[in-house]
Amino acid sequence: MKKKTPKGENMVECIWCGKEANEGVKNCYWITPDGKKTVEILSIPAIICPHCEPYVSDEITQKIEEALYLNDIAALGLKFSL
Ligand SMILES: [Zn+2]
Numbered sequence: 720m721k722k723k724t725p726k727g728e729n730m731v732e733c734i735w736c737g738k739e740a741n742e743g744v745k746n747c748y749w750i751t752p753d754g755k756k757t758v759e760i761l762s763i764p765a766i767i768c769p770h771c772e773p774y775v776s777d778e779i780t781q782k783i784e785e786a787l788y789l790n791d792i793a794a795l796g797l798k799f800s801l
Contacts, residue, residue, distance in 0.1 A: 733768040734776070740768035745775060752788045 733740040745765035748757050760783060767773045775783075 731766055733766060733771060735771045735774075736768065738768065738770055740766050740771075743767035743773065745773045747775060749783060749787060752784070758787070 729742045730739050731742055732738070743765050744762040745767075746759060746761045747763055748759050750757055763775050763783065764779050765773050765775050
């Protein structure tokens, strides 16, 4: 369920602790499906919970894995580096 903070940011419910968290971004290292390369993907949409470590939702994880599998990470519209 989405709510807005007074500043207009999206509020989300943390799937770990169930408390209110913010949407933000996070840089992550991802191993390609062939296991040969590590890519750094920048500015992945992430959940920033004040009680937990920032993390990437399953939905986004799945999208990134699909894009890596198809070797089409640019389709995600994310910045990345090899
Ligand atoms: Zn949390």
